[in-house]
Every structure is written in C-alpha cells, then in structure tokens.
Amino acid sequence: MTCHEVQSKIAQIDDDSPAAEIIVHARECAACNQSLREVLWQQKWLRERFAEVSEQLLAHAPPLWGAAFQERLKGPALPALLLPVAWAAVLLGAAALGWWMWTSSPASSSKSSVAERRAPRESAERPTANANHRAHSKPISSLSEFESLGSASASSWPAETGLVLTLPEQSAVPHPSPELAVSQSLSKPDVSQSSPEPALAEASPEVAVSEPLPPAKFRFDTGVFQMEPTALAPGAKGYLAAIIPKDSTDQTTAMVALSLTGLPTKSVFYVRTKDVGGNQVSLGSGRSDINGSAVAVMLRSSPTTVAVGAPTLSVASTEPPVTLNFDGATGEDLEVVDTAGNVLMTVGAATKPQVLSRVNPSPTP
Amino acid sequence: MPTSDRDFTSAMRAHQPRLYRTACFLTGDHHEGEDLLQETLLEAWKSWNSFEDRSSVYTWVYRILIRRYHRWQRRQILRRMFFVSTAEQKESQTFIDPSELPGSLMEHAEQNAQLWNLLATLRPKYREVLVLRYAESMRLEQIADALQVPLGTVKSRLNHAHAQLGEKLKRAALYVTSYDVPRGPIKNRANRR
Numbered sequence: 001m002t003c004h005e006v007q008s009k010i011a012q013i014d015d016d017s018p019a020a021e022i023i024v025h026a027r028e029c030a031a032c033n034q035s036l037r038e039v040l041w042q043q044k045w046l047r048e049r050f051a052e053v054s055e056q057l058l059a060h061a062p063p064l065w066g067a068a069f070q071e072r073l074k075g076p077a078l079p080a081l082l083l084p085v086a087w088a089a090v091l092l093g094a095a096a097l098g099w100w101m102w103t104s105s106p107a108s109s110s111k112s113s114v115a116e117r118r119a120p121r122e123s124a125e126r127p128t129a130n131a132n133h134r135a136h137s138k139p140i141s142s143l144s145e146f147e148s149l150g151s152a153s154a155s156s157w158p159a160e161t162g163l164v165l166t167l168p169e170q171s172a173v174p175h176p177s178p179e180l181a182v183s184q185s186l187s188k189p190d191v192s193q194s195s196p197e198p199a200l201a202e203a204s205p206e207v208a209v210s211e212p213l214p215p216a217k218f219r220f221d222t223g224v225f226q227m228e229p230t231a232l233a234p235g236a237k238g239y240l241a242a243i244i245p246k247d248s249t250d251q252t253t254a255m256v257a258l259s260l261t262g263l264p265t266k267s268v269f270y271v272r273t274k275d276v277g278g279n280q281v282s283l284g285s286g287r288s289d290i291n292g293s294a295v296a297v298m299l300r301s302s303p304t305t306v307a308v309g310a311p312t313l314s315v316a317s318t319e320p321p322v323t324l325n326f327d328g329a330t331g332e333d334l335e336v337v338d339t340a341g342n343v344l345m346t347v348g349a350a351t352k353p354q355v356l357s358r359v360n361p362s363p364t365p
Numbered sequence: 366m367p368t369s370d371r372d373f374t375s376a377m378r379a380h381q382p383r384l385y386r387t388a389c390f391l392t393g394d395h396h397e398g399e400d401l402l403q404e405t406l407l408e409a410w411k412s413w414n415s416f417e418d419r420s421s422v423y424t425w426v427y428r429i430l431i432r433r434y435h436r437w438q439r440r441q442i443l444r445r446m447f448f449v450s451t452a453e454q455k456e457s458q459t460f461i462d463p464s465e466l467p468g469s470l471m472e473h474a475e476q477n478a479q480l481w482n483l484l485a486t487l488r489p490k491y492r493e494v495l496v497l498r499y500a501e502s503m504r505l506e507q508i509a510d511a512l513q514v515p516l517g518t519v520k521s522r523l524n525h526a527h528a529q530l531g532e533k534l535k536r537a538a539l540y541v542t543s544y545d546v547p548r549g550p551i552k553n554r555a556n557r558r
Contacts, residue, residue, distance in 0.1 A: 046495070057385065
C-alpha cells in the first residue's frame with residue numbers, strides 16, 4: 001500500500017479504530033504516522049469537547065413545553081378560513097376611510113371648484129399663440145426671456161390675450177424702451193385683425209359715455225399707486241405704476257407695471273379689472289418667486305385715443321389695429337387674484353397716492 | 366401511526382434536550398437555539414398528522430430541525446446585510462463565554478470555547494455534519510437521512526470539515542503532537558490473521 005492510498009484512507013477514518021494496514025504502514029512511514037496521529041487526535045478532541053459542552057447545554061436545557069411554546073401551539077386567534085375574510089374587512093375599512101376623507105376634504109367638495117382651479121393653472125402653463133408669435137418675430141434676449149415665463153389666458157376671462165412680462169427679482173426689472181414695444185406690436189398685424197374689440201371701441205366711444213358706469217374706485221391714469229393687501233395676503237405690499245397716454249397725439253407706450261412682495265411663494269397670480277361694461281377682464285398674469293416677490297409689466301404701444309372715463313385705446317387709422325392687454329379695461333377695481341380667484345391685493349380709492357410729480361411722461365413724437 | 370397529541374408529547378419529550386443541544390451548536394447561541402427548537406417543535410406539531418413510519422421520529426424531527434436551521438440561516442444573512450453592523454456581526458459570532466461553563470469543566474473551558482469559535486468559522490454545511498457526527502453521534506447514514514443528501518456527500522463534507530478544522534487547530538496551536546496511535550484491538554487485524 002502506497003503512502004497516497006494510506007493518506008486517502010486516513011482522511012476517511014471515522015472512528016478511533018483505523019484499519020490494520022494503515023497502522024502497519026504508519027509505523028513504518030513517519031509522514032503517514034504524523035497524519036494518522038493528527039486525525040485521531042482531532043477526532044478525540046472533537047468528541048471530548050462536544051461531550052463536555054453538551055453536558056453544559058443539557059444542564060441548561062429549557063423545559064419542553066414552556067409558556068411561550070404553549071401560546072404558539074394555540075395557533076392564530078382566528079381560524080385559517082376566516083383570515084382572508086378578516087383581511088378583506090380591513091382593506092374595505094381602509095378604502096372606506098380613504099373615500100370618506102377624500103369626499104369630506106374641501107378641495108374635492110365640488111367638481112366645479114376643481115375645474116375652476118385647474119383651468120387658470122393649465123392656461124398659465126400653456127403659452128399662447130401670441131407669445132409664440134412674438135418669440136419668433138422679435139428675438140430680443142431680454143424680452144424673450146420674459147415672454148418665456150408665460151402668459152395667462154383663462155377661459156373665464158375672455159379679454160385676456162395680452163403680453164405679460166414677469167420677473168423673478170424686482171431688482172432685475174427691465175424697462176423696455178418704447179421703440180421696442182412699438183416694433184413688437186407692429187410686427188403682428190394678423191393677430192389684431194382677428195380681434196373685434198379695438199374696432200368696437202373705436203367705432204362707438206360714445207357708448208361708454210352714455211351708459212352709466214358704477215362708481216369707480218380706481219381708474220387708469222398715469223402715476224404710481226399703492227396696492228393694499230387683503231386678509232388672504234396680509235403681508236403683501238406693492239405699487240402699481242401706470243403710464244397712460246393722454247390723447248391720440250401721445251405716442252407713448254401704455255404701460256402698467258406691478259411690483260409686489262409678500263405674495264405666496266412660487267404661485268401664479270392674475271391681474272384683473274373691469275371693462276367699460278362692468279365685466280371682469282384680465283390684464284395678465286405673473287408668478288411670484290421663491291421670496292414671494294414679483295414684477296409684472298403689461299405693455300401697450302401704438303397711438304392711442306382715450307375714451308371718456310376709460311383707457312380703452314384705439315389705434316390710428318394709418319396703422320393696423322393691435323390687440324392690447326387692457327383694451328376696454330378701465331382699471332376699475334383692479335385686483336391681484338390667485339389661481340382660485342381669491343383677491344390678494346386691491347387698489348382702493350382711499351389709498352391712491354397718485355404721485356404725478358414723480359412720473360416723467362414719455363415725450364411725444 | 367402516532368397521531369394523538371399525547372404521542373407527540375411523549376415523542377418530543379424524549380428528543381427535546383438533544384434537539385436543543387443541536388440547535389445551540391448549529392446557531393452558536395442559547396437564545397437562538399431555543400427559538401430554533403421552538404420553531405422545530407411547532408412545525409413538527411403541525412405536521413404530526415402527516416408523519417409516516419417510513420423513518421424514525423428521531424430522524425424525522427431532526428430533518429425538520431435542519432430545514433428550520435437553513436431557513437434561520439437565510440434570515441441571518443438578510444439581517445446582517447441590512448440591519449446589523451460589522452461589529453455586531455463579530456459579536457454575534459462569538460459563542461459561549463468560557464466563564465459560563467460549570468466548574469467541573471473549567472479545566473477545558475478554553476478549549477471548549479475554542480470549539481465554539483471554530484464551529485462559527487466553518488461553513489454551515491460543514492458545521493452541521495460535524496455537529497450531527499460528534500454531538501449527536503449519528504452514523505453517516507443517519508446524517509445523510511437527516512440532511513437528505515447522498516451518503517457520499519456526507520463523507521465528502523465530513524472530510525472537508527476535518528481538513529478545515531485541522532488547519533484551524535494548527536493555527537491555534539492546539540494540537541498535541543505526542544498523541545500515540547492506539548495499540549489496542551485494531552479493526553480487521555483478527556480477520557487478516
């Protein structure tokens with residue numbers, strides 16, 4: 001028997017009695033003798049150690065039927081057949097609770113309110129055709145950026161078609177030159193042709209005179225006016241700056257600018273007023289920044305004619321009519337509202353610090 | 366076929382201490398061993414009606430114990446992966462403190478503790494054959510039945526376990542080189558003569 005065979009058999013020794021040929025070979029071969037000794041010693045050591053530790057473990061063995069095991073032996077409280085029913089009842093209860101919470105919340109009390117909130121929000125996110133047209137027709141960097149911030153065209157405010165420029169920071173308010181605004185408005189004659197409102201205002205200015213208007217608290221005029229907060233935005237502050245041309249000879253760009261602070265952060269707001277018929281019209285929209293501040297600039301250019309009691313402006317006959325933000329708007333009850341229609345700020349008659357002296361009207365051509 | 370609760374109780378009462386010992390050896394912890402024993406007895410009780418006399422109760426319940434042990438191992442792996450830090454892993458691998466051993470065993474307390482540590486370092490498939498072989502003194506056929514593996518696999522695992530254990534014992538300098546080969550009655554010597 002060779003050493004290799006003996007070594008393999010030594011490795012398979014399973015008790016203290018190795019085969020005779022292994023012992024005979026191990027007495028003659030030192031290496032095999034050492035391997036045999038190691039294997040036998042290891043097995044003996046293992047038996048002794050396991051025996052000693054087993055004694056200790058058996059001495060500390062727990063009682064067979066302990067209280068915990070007895071409890072587990074009793075099994076679940078419900079029979080196995082009732083478990084699916086119990087789970088179904090739990091799920092139904094959770095669903096009913098969720099439905100009750102959903103239906104009882106004020107946000108979902110009526111579908112109309114949801115639709116009303118969703119409509120201006122969607123319209124604020126959707127750029128209008130005018131904005132796209134302007135973006136393509138006038139690649140001026142500053143104005144393009146402002147236009148990309150979006151304009152609003154809510155379905156509930158049919159007169160809202162105009163340009164609205166919003167700025168995230170008050171310090172970064174650009175004041176576009178009248179020339180730019182004029183070129184902007186003159187570059188889109190097709191849009192104005194589809195709008196009947198300027199023609200209506202031009203054809204019958206006396207209608208606005210003959211019809212009795214409700215007492216107006218505020219009307220568009222050149223000056224700076226302080227905005228008053230409402231209970232919904234008690235910390236809101238701001239000013240309204242308006243440049244309204246006085247007559248048809250004044251070529252100044254009509255402008256209404258709002259500089260507001262204290263609004264809800266990152267929220268869309270709308271500026272609305274009333275037209276000569278007393279209907280609510282929207283001048284435009286804006287979005288407050290992370291600090292609740294916003295600047296909205298609404299422009300109108302081209303020669304204007306002031307209607308009596310209202311800045312409903314019409315274009316000169318030599319130029320194509322344009323659609324304006326505040327065509328027909330009187331500035332009466334000018335308000336800043338949120339997307340849900342809640343009034344955040346107003347311009348009241350009693351708080352109209354008109355600062356005509358500080359305004360430098362644009363020069364007439 | 367024993368089906369009554371009384372039969373089950375009497376059968377388990379006879380095997381429970383050894384089951385507990387094996388569970389402690391396999392898990393390396395008293396509490397884990399108790400939990401493993403409880404799970405084993407619970408599963409045995411649930412499937413007691415399906416027990417058939419094709420094998421002994423002893424082998425059958427050890428098969429359940431090994432199955433539950435494998436399941437416990439998988440839980441341990443997941444627990445260590447997600448919940449236990451490395452330091453806690455090392456701590457959990459430390460087996461019984463030698464100071465816990467009774468006074469009569471204190472002379473070998475260090476070596477007994479060394480046994481726990483060596484078992485903890487072995488792979489589970491080697492650990493379980495060693496435990497069943499030396500703690501339960503099972504024959505190789507019984508081990509194969511309990512583990513539900515072929516007999517050759519048991520022999521192979523046992524050889525690997527011996528080899529790994531021998532290496533670790535050498536590193537720990539626990540070998541007694543003066544061990545003498547027994548000169549007493551030698552197997553097959555009478556047959557050859």
